Amino acid sequence: AQSVAQPEDQVNVAEGNPLTVKCTYSVSGNPYLFWYVQYPNRGLQFLLKYITGDNLVKGSYGFEAEFNKSQTSFHLKKPSALVSDSALYFCAVRERAAGNKLTFGGGTRVLVKP
Amino acid sequence: EAGVTQSPTHLIKTRGQQATLRCSPISGHTSVYWYQQALGLGLQFLLWYDEGEERNRGNFPPRFSGRQFPNYSSELNVNALELEDSALYLCASSFQDRGIGELFFGEGSRLTVL
Numbered sequence: 001a002q003s004v005a006q007p008e009d010q011v012n013v014a015e016g017n018p019l020t021v022k023c024t025y026s027v028s029g030n031p032y033l034f035w036y037v038q039y040p041n042r043g044l045q046f047l048l049k050y051i052t053g054d055n056l057v058k059g060s061y062g063f064e065a066e067f068n069k070s071q072t073s074f075h076l077k078k079p080s081a082l083v084s085d086s087a088l089y090f091c092a093v094r095e096r097a098a099g100n101k102l103t104f105g106g107g108t109r110v111l112v113k114p
Numbered sequence: 115e116a117g118v119t120q121s122p123t124h125l126i127k128t129r130g131q132q133a134t135l136r137c138s139p140i141s142g143h144t145s146v147y148w149y150q151q152a153l154g155l156g157l158q159f160l161l162w163y164d165e166g167e168e169r170n171r172g173n174f175p176p177r178f179s180g181r182q183f184p185n186y187s188s189e190l191n192v193n194a195l196e197l198e199d200s201a202l203y204l205c206a207s208s209f210q211d212r213g214i215g216e217l218f219f220g221e222g223s224r225l226t227v228l
Contacts, residue, residue: 032214034216036219041224042221042222043118043204043219043220043221043222044157044204044206044217044219045219046216046217046218049214049216051213051214090156090157094214098162098169098170099145099147099162099164099169099170099208099210100145100147100208100209100210100214100215100216100217101147101159101162101170102147102159102217103159104156104157105156106156107156107157
C-alpha cells in the first residue's frame with residue numbers, strides 16, 4: 001500500500017526564517033505526491049503536486065517542494081516564513097487504481113512566531 | 115466558479131441517531147471523495163463515488179454509507195451514531211479523466227455526537 005509519513009508533529013520557526021516541513025513516502029512504482037494546508041476550522045487547500053519532471057516543484061503562496069527519489073522524500077519549503085503560514089500541513093500520496101484518492105500523512109502543525 | 119460546498123456546517127446528534135451530510139462538487143467534476151478528520155487521527159478515507167457508483171471504500175463499518183446523485187452531488191449517511199463518530203467530515207471533488215488531478219476540498223461538516 002502507498003503511504004506517507006510526516007515525522008514532526010510540530011515545527012516552530014521565527015518569521016522571516018526558512019520553513020521546512022518533512023515528508024517521506026513509501027510507494028510501489030512512480031509516486032504522485034501532494035501537499036495541502038489546513039487553516040483552523042477550514043477545509044484543505046491544495047499547495048502543489050509532483051507527478052513527474054523537475055524535482056523542485058513550485059506551488060501556491062511561495063511554497064515549493066523538493067522530490068528526492070533516493071531518500072524517498074518530498075519536503076515542503078518556504079524561503080521566508082510569515083506568521084500567516086501558521087497552519088496544519090498535510091503530505092499525501094495518490095493511491096493506485098483508486099481514481100484520485102489520496103492517502104494522507106498525520107499532519108505537521110507549523111507555528112511561525114513574530 | 116463555486117468551490118465544493120458542504121452542508122450543514124455543524125450538526126449535533128445523540129448516540130443512536132442518524133446523520134446525513136451533503137456535498138456539491140465543483141461544476142464538471144464527476145468524482146466525490148469523503149474523508150473523516152477526527153481529533154488526533156488525521157484524515158481517514160471513507161468513500162469514493164464516480165458517475166453515481168461507489169468505487170472504493172475505506173476501513174469503516176457499514177453504518178457509514180452514501181450515494182451520488184445524477185447531478186454528481188453526494189450524501190454521506192452515518193447510522194447508529196457513536197460518540198467516536200464526532201469529527202469533521204470533509205468532501206472533495208475532482209475530474210476523473212484528466213490525468214493526475216488534485217482533490218478540491220469543501221470546508222467540512224462538523225458532527226458532534228452527544
